[in-house]
Amino acid sequence: MTVPDTLVAVANGxxxxxxxxxxxxxxxKWAVVNPISNYCIIPYIGKYVNFSEKYSGEKGLxxxxxxxLDYNYDRAKTYMPGQVNQMMKSFEYWFGPYPxxxxxxxxxxxxxxxxxxxxxxxxGNQYRFGYRGRDGSGTGWGMKWxxxxxxxxxxxxxxNNITTNDLADMWVHEGFTNYSETLFIDYTFGxxxxxxxxxxxxxGIRNDKTVIPEYNVNAQGSGDMYPKPSNMLHSxxxxxxxxTLFRKILRGLNSSFYHKTVNSSEIEQYISQKTGYDYSKVFxxxxxxxxxxxxxxxxxxxxxxxxxxxxxxxxxxxLPIYLNLNTHAIRFVPSEExxxxxxxxxxxxxxxxxxxxxxxxxxxxxxxxxx
Numbered sequence: 233m234t235v236p237d238t239l240v241a242v243a244n245g246x247x248x249x250x251x252x253x254x255x256x257x258x259x260x261k262w263a264v265v266n267p268i269s270n271y272c273i274i275p276y277i278g279k280y281v282n283f284s285e286k287y288s289g290e291k292g293l294x295x296x297x298x299x300x301l302d303y304n305y306d307r308a309k310t311y312m313p314g315q316v317n318q319m320m321k322s323f324e325y326w327f328g329p330y331p332x333x334x335x336x337x338x339x340x341x342x343x344x345x346x347x348x349x350x351x352x353x354x355x356g357n358q359y360r361f362g363y364r365g366r367d368g369s370g371t372g373w374g375m376k377w378x379x380x381x382x383x384x385x386x387x388x389x390x391x392n393n394i395t396t397n398d399l400a401d402m403w404v405h406e407g408f409t410n411y412s413e414t415l416f417i418d419y420t421f422g423x424x425x426x427x428x429x430x431x432x433x434x435x436g437i438r439n440d441k442t443v444i445p446e447y448n449v450n451a452q453g454s455g456d457m458y459p460k461p462s463n464m465l466h467s468x469x470x471x472x473x474x475x476t477l478f479r480k481i482l483r484g485l486n487s488s489f490y491h492k493t494v495n496s497s498e499i500e501q502y503i504s505q506k507t508g509y510d511y512s513k514v515f516x517x518x519x520x521x522x523x524x525x526x527x528x529x530x531x532x533x534x535x536x537x538x539x540x541x542x543x544x545x546x547x548x549x550x551l552p553i554y555l556n557l558n559t560h561a562i563r564f565v566p567s568e569e570x571x572x573x574x575x576x577x578x579x580x581x582x583x584x585x586x587x588x589x590x591x592x593x594x595x596x597x598x599x600x601x602x603x
Contacts, residue, residue, distance in 0.1 A: 233275055234259045240280040242299045244273060244352045245335040264351065265334045267491045269395055272350040276340050281305050285313060287320055287337075290329040294320070295336035304341055304359070311359050312339055315381045322419040323389060323412065328483040331393035331490065339381065346380040348387030348409075355380055369432030373417055373425050386412030394489045394499075399452045401496040403443045403519060407461025414466060430466045431590055433459045439522040444496060463593035464518040470591040471552035472507060473563070481506045513548040518593070525549055527566060527588065530599035535580045538573050540566045544595075553592065557582040 233241035237258040245264035252258050280299045287294040296316060300308040316339060324330060330337060335351040345364065347354045357380035358364055367374030390412070391405035410433070418426035436459045443460055445451035454460075469478045481503060488502065500515045517525055525545040531538055542549050547568065554563040560582050564573045585596040 233261075233277065235277050238279070239277055240299075242276040242280055242338070242340055242352065244268060244350055266332050266350075268350050269392065272348065272392060274347075274349040274352055274354070276342065276352070276354075278341075280341070283309060287317060289320060289333070290324050291333045294330055294333055296320075297336060297338045298340075299338060300341040307359050308341065312355075312381070315378045316385070318377070318420060319382050319385050319416065322416045323386060325419055326412070326415045326479055326482050327389040328486045331388055331486065337385075337388075339385075346384045348384045348391055350388065350392040353381075353384045353388070355384070357381070368436060369429045370435065371428045371432040373421065373429040373432075374413075376421065377416065379413070382413055382416050383409060386416075389486050393486055393491060395493045397493045397495055398447050399450055400445050400447045401494075402452060403457040403461045404494065404496060404499055406457045407443070407465065410458040410462040411465045414462065427466075427590055430463060434463055434593060437463070437593075439524065442522060443519045460518060460593070464514070467551060467592045467594070468503070468511060468514065471554050471563075472509075473554040473556075477507065509552075510550070513546055514551050517546050517549050517551075521546060524593070524595050525551070526595045526597060527553070528597045528599060529566075529583070531575075531580055531583075536575050536577075538562075538564070538575055538580070538583060539570055540564060540572070541570045542566045542568055551592070551594070553588065555582050555587055555591075557587075 233243065234253070234257050235241045237252060237256050241260035243262035245262050248261040248263045250258060250260050276299065279302045281302050282297060282299050284295060284297045287296050298308055298312050320330065332351045338352045339355050340352055342354045342356045344354065345356045357378055361378055362375045363379040386409040387405065390408035394404060396402060396404050414426045414430045417429050437456050439456065441454045443453050443457050445453040472478055484506060485499065485502060500512065504511045517523065523544050526543045527540060528543055529538060529540040545568070550565055550567065552563060552565045555561065560578050562573065562575070562579050562583065585598055588594070588596050
């Protein structure tokens with residue numbers, strides 16, 4: 233990039249050279265050594281200044297560079313590193329090593345809100361927590377961290393490392409990255425905060441059209457590709473009730489599909505294979521319909537048995553429900569037909585509509601007790 237010599241040109245990867253042209257211009261060359269999607273390639277031109285640090289990550293020392301507009305330098309120095317370091321700790325924990333150590337990580341000050349340009353993430357969140365000072369979850373948890381730093385950096389794993397072949401499968405980019413916000417909160421503030429945040433963002437789900445639209449026609453699908461798959465993943469995680477395995481799957485996705493392009497079906501099959509459970513109908517429900525599954529349930533008159541079934545669900549929908557509180561825990565897998573499970577004293581108290589809907593993106597309907 234050749235620019236006026238009063239300006240600085242920044243791009244993806246690492247700076248190969250800067251050349252002063254003696255005609256009031258300067259030429260900058262940046263090089264990327266990892267595979268990169270063409271939509272991630274970006275030129276930044278402005279009155280930039282730079283500061284940097286080393287992050288001790290899973291693959292060794294990672295170069296963190298901050299290119300900020302000169303008038304933002306002082307506040308950037310005190311604001312950006314803390315947010316980036318906490319983000320990197322969280323995401324390397326959940327997803328595995330940052331996928332582009334060779335190209336480094338840069339956060340670059342811009343006038344737009346932000347975007348996931350690989351190794352050169354755009355930042356325009358006005359140095360404020362939340363999304364430009366707002367909390368999309370309405371819970372307060374979204375105001376304790378910088379949304380753009382977390383969300384757009386999350387795309388380095390889902391979107392930039394794992395990239396879909398068709399726009400129709402963009403939920404793999406946006407759904408997982410939306411869920412990275414919940415995982416960041418979980419790592420930083422705990423599981424109760426994460427549950428609250430994930431439930432809160434459901435209000436953004438419109439169910440206007442399916443998350444996955446028609447293939448091979450450049451169709452992008454519903455904006456629900458952000459919060460709806462995020463809530464689907466959270467529901468799968470709770471039903472699995474094995475965070476060690478769930479984390480292993482997230483990290484496995486980023487290692488098995490490292491620097492690759494994929495289809496949604498490959499991601500779906502991987503999760504089913506690694507959990508040892510067929511989630512195909514769960515994916516169909518949330519990605520290929522606009523129906524919200526409804527759990528009907530009731531207790532026997534003595535409270536020692538629960539009866540349950542799914543309605544408004546695809547045939548074969550089999551999302552497991554796991555609930556626990558203190559010493560009580562129960563797991564059941566409803567189907568379209570009425571099924572039942574025996575309870576012990578105290579179990580019924582933990583099976584409430586509020587408890588279920590806090591952790592699972594479903595509707596519930598409690599019917600009257602029957603003998």
